[in-house]
Amino acid sequence: MAGNYLTEMTDFTSDKRLAKENKIKQLLGKISLPWTITIGYLILILLLPITALITKSITLGFEEFWRIATSEVAMSAYEVSFLTALIAALINGVMGTLIAWVLVRYEFPGKKVIDAAVDLPFALPTSVAGLVLATVYSDKGWIGQLFAPLGIKIAFTRLGVFVAMLFISLPFIVRTLQPVLQEMESEVEEAALSLGASEWQTFWRVILPPLLPPILTGVALGFSRAVGEYGSVVIVSSGIPFQDLIAPVLVFQRLEQYDVAGATVIGTVLLIVSLVLLLLINLLQQWGRRYAVK
Amino acid sequence: MSIIINQVSKKFGDFQALDRINLEIKEGGLVALLGPSGSGKSTLLRAIAGLETPDTGSIIINGKDATHLDVAQRNIGFVFQHYALFKHLTIRQNIAFGLEIRKHPPKRIKQKVDELLALIQLEGLGNRYPAQLSGGQRQRVALARALAVEPGVLLLDEPFGALDAKVRKELRAWLRRLHDEVHVTSVFVTHDQEEAMEVADEIVVMNQGHIEQVGTPAEIYDHPATAFVMSFVGEVNILPGVAGLFCNLPTSQSHVYVRPHELDLLHHEHESSTPATVKRIIHLGREIQAELALPDDFVVFANLSREKFAELNLEAGQQVFVKPQNAKSFADLHRAVLS
The missing domain is CATH 1.20.5 (Single alpha-helices involved in coiled-coils or other helix-helix interfaces)
Structure with missing residues (x-):
């Protein structure tokens, strides 16, 4: 045993x-x-x-980091960057949704060309985009000359930055929404109508709610792209601090003055904001899938 | 509520989906629109719902001209083949949708939704999302959602079409029982003749935008009005009406229609019988099917009960005599589908 x-x-x-x-x-x-x-x-x-970027900025010590990160020029540059990008992304949230809707639901001649043109901001080198925008929106440009008599200058002001950000962030919303709209069955709308809903109620209660997560995702993507935009803004704005200077251009200006430390600090701030944004986008996408569990 | 369809036509481009349709659906009936794809059955259903506008004619629901009413004003419930549930809403919210639109008090809505969840036997699943249910469950939710607003007419477009065979059979029987409880005038579209026979009180057989016949399942099967109905509903042998074959029929008609189970097989010649050779014996389970070669190489199928088969002791190659108990011919062959 x-x-x-x-x-x-x-x-x-x-x-x-x-x-x-x-x-x-x-x-x-x-x-x-x-x-x-x-x-x-x-x-x-x-x-x-x-x-490497973070290590470099850490070597400065917290107080020095904080001083540079919150200097007046930097704060104004963040404001121009983030606020302008936010407004541009929100406007494109509405316009991009409309464009995606028309591209999916309507048939019209030239639809394929317009559909392809939406990707132009993706494909165009940003400096070319800046050049085009500066030409069109300057005082003598096609659109700029319409506003000049009213005393509104677009190119080389904050408005120019805004226009560039509108341009650059549009495809993100359209392209995020298009596949979602294509998947949407028109039967769902007919079901709502048959249950007595008006077209307005059908839009607000049946069509829009499932579109909100992808719209927000597109807006967040467009926003982070607009915040990071450099090439076109540097051409279409004057880069004057406290006026239309954006944070990425400020980084470049610091580097030109051999102020590597200053550049890294502002760079780190931008990096952290981008990471937070990415996290937010991921959470949004998860939220959007919450009722799609198989 | 009753539905009267008066001279309704609808064209999609060059395609005549509906051609001057006249039909009356009685209050409380359960009617099947049966036909092959492209026969216009779905278009007719959608026209009743107001999801399609007819080019001509009128649709009268409950004595009121509804031809130009919006879907929302017709007081109908519509069930789609692919459920069309609101994916972002829970089952409860889906069922409550129509009631909320009608601004019923929350307490009444809750009570009604509870009742309907019990009716569709999904009491525990009210807080799930549609993606978490099976196909059969989703279709029941779609039905409950349509019934919640107490529609005068329930319209179902191929309601079982997306389900697998077993669930489809269960849901058919369930729909029949449900109709016997709720008594709402119901019209459903199907291309499955068995489904139409099993569920409906009355069948409307459609083909190429026309109505071929309206009748009870028994009438449709036993007394088909046209060659199309005879060949679409149930199995049928179609033979050229050559003189001498089944000679009890007028030979002037071009074709003769005989159901496989209405052919008698005999060992000896009989009045109005035709000699045939057994080519093949096919076991279908409940029945045995014999493939027979008639003179001039015409092939017919005869279905026999197992008892009859044992009694005849059939073998391939054997010589027998075929006698139809019931054969039909129609003048309108041009519209029949010969395949």
């Missing part, structure tokens, strides 16, 4: 050891070639430069 018991015991421990070995093997198995390449690439391309 006792002997049997003992062998059982040893069997048991060897089983345990085997299980442990298996677990280690499993873990090692997960570190496959694709995994290694993925992590290596991400570290090299994404994490390393970001870490």
Whole structure:
């Protein structure tokens, strides 16, 4: 009896050891070639430069960091950047939704061309976009000359920054919404109508609610793109502090003055805001999928 | 509520979906619009609902001309093939939708939704989203949502079309029972003749924008008015009316229609029988089907009960005599589908 018991015991421990070995093997198995390449690439391309930026700005010490980060010029540049980008993204939230709706629901000649043109801000080099906008919106440009007599200057003012941000953020909302609208069945609208809803009620209660998460996602994407925009804004604005100077241009100005520390601090602030935004976008997308659980 | 359809036509481009349709649907009936795809049955249903506007003619619902009324004003309930539930709303909110639009007090709405959840046997699932239910459950929710507003007419467009065979059968029986409880005038579209026979009190057989026949399932099956109805509803053998084949029929008619189970097989020649050779025996489970070659190589199928089959002791290659108990011919062959 006792002997049997003992062998059982040893069997048991060897089983345990085997299980442990298996677990280690499993873990090692997960570190496959694709995994290694993925992590290596991400570290090299994404994490390393970001870490370098943060380390550089940390070496300044908190007080110095805070002083530069909250200096008057920087604060005004954030305001121009974030506020203008927010307004541009919100306006495109409405206009982009309308454009996506028309592109999905309506048939008209030239639809394919317009659909392709929506991607123009993606495809165009940002400096070219800036050049185009500066030409059209300057005092003698096609649109600028209409506003000049009213005393409204667009190019080389904050309005110019705003126009550039409108231009650059539009495709994000349209392209986020289009697939969602295509998937939407028209039967759902007919169902609402058959239940006695007016067209207005159908829009507010049936069509819009499932569109809100993708609209917000598109707005957030467009906003973060507008905040990060540099190339077109630097051309279409004058870059004067407290007027139309945006944060990314401020970073570049600091670098031109060999103020690397100042540039890194403002860069870090922008980085943190971008990360928060990305997190927000992810949460929005999760929220949008909450009722799509299979 | 009764529905009267008066000379209704509808064209989509060059396609005549409905051609001067006249139809009366009695109050409290459960009517099937049966036909192949493109026969106009869905268009007719959508015209009754107000989801399509007829080019000509009028639609009278409960004695009132509804031809130019909006969907919302017709007091109908509509059930779609793919459920068309509101994905962002829970089951309870889906069912309550029509009541909320009508601004019923919240207490009444809650009570009504509870009643309907019990009726569709989904009491515990009210707070789920449509994506979390099976197809059959979703279609029941769609039905409850349509019934919540107590419509005068319930219209169902291929309501079981997207479901698998077993669920479809269960839901058919359930719809029949439900109608016997609720008694709302109901019209459903189907291309499945078995479904129409099982569920409906009355069947409207449609083909190419016309109504071929209106009748009870028994009338449609036993006394088909046209060649199309005979060939679309139930299995049928179609033979050229050559003199000598089934000679009890007038030979002037071009084709003869016989149901496979209305063919008698005999060992000996009989008055009005035709000699045939057994080509193949097919076991269908409940019945046995014999493939028979008639003179001039015409092929017919005869369905036999197992008992009859055992009694005849049939084998492939055997010589037998075929005698129709019931054969029909129609003057309107040009509209029949011969396939």
